[in-house]
Every structure is written in structure tokens, then in C-alpha cells.
Amino acid sequence: MISQKGGFFMFLRAQLSAQMATIADFLVTILLVRLFDVYYVYATLAGAIYGGIVNCIINYKWTFKSKGKKTNVAAKFVIVWLCSVWLNTWGTYALTESLAKIPWVRDTLSLYFGDFFIIPKVVVAVIVALFWNYNMQRLFVYRNIDIRSLFGRRH
Numbered sequence: 001m002i003s004q005k006g007g008f009f010m011f012l013r014a015q016l017s018a019q020m021a022t023i024a025d026f027l028v029t030i031l032l033v034r035l036f037d038v039y040y041v042y043a044t045l046a047g048a049i050y051g052g053i054v055n056c057i058i059n060y061k062w063t064f065k066s067k068g069k070k071t072n073v074a075a076k077f078v079i080v081w082l083c084s085v086w087l088n089t090w091g092t093y094a095l096t097e098s099l100a101k102i103p104w105v106r107d108t109l110s111l112y113f114g115d116f117f118i119i120p121k122v123v124v125a126v127i128v129a130l131f132w133n134y135n136m137q138r139l140f141v142y143r144n145i146d147i148r149s150l151f152g153r154r155h
Helices: 007-036 038-063 071-098 103-112 118-141 147-151
Strands: none
Touching: 007 038, 007 118, 038 071, 038 118, 071 103, 071 118
């Protein structure tokens, strides 16, 4: 039942896959910021890229049990993934900079978190994962649709 394709259990598998990708994403991001003093926007970008790779591999094999041609799935994943990377990077930057302009929010969060950007990154990651990544992967990436047919000439 849990391995059944579709429905609620597919959603649960996708969420577990997303959590594994998120751990990879945050690990890379935090290591780059803390150990290598990389600017948080660039670290967020690198983490999103690494997390996306982890997510694609898990989703192809286990979550959506794709039977589609790997090149078609990869092309569709890259389209969705690039949007996801942009949404996560820009969203983290925009929310971090907006909240940083509110002194009591910045000061309160800075007391509990050494790197202030982590809270906006978590908020943005959850929103993007639920509203963009899952739906686009379920409805577009792992469906057996040939990418060339979407951009091909009409006769």
C-alpha cells in the first residue's frame, strides 16, 4: 500500500524525499557559511542545487517510480528545478533583507539563531516545496510526457 503509485502515499514519499533533500541543502548551505564564510545568498544557491540533485534521484527511483525516458525526465526536472532554485534563492534573500529592516524582528531572531537568514530560508523552503516542487514534479516531471512534444512544431 505504501509503495502504491499515486494518492496520499505518493505525497508522503515525496515529503520524505523532500526532507532528505532539505537536509542535504541545509547542510551544504550552513557548512559554506560557517566554515568557508561564503555569502549566504551564494551558499543558499549551492545548497539548493545540491538538494535538487538529491531530490531528483530519490524521486525518480522511489517516489514517483518513473517509467519515463531518463533524458525526458531530466529535461523536465531541470526546467522545474531551475525555477525552484531561483524561488528559493531570491525568496530567501528578499525575506531576509525585508525582515532585517525591522529591528525588533532582526534582534529577536538573532538572539536565538547565529545566522539570521536561516529562519527566512526555512519559511521559503517550505512554501516552495509544497506549492511548487511537489505539484510540478507530480503533474509534469514524472508524468510520461515527451518534452519535445511540448516544444515541437504543430502540423
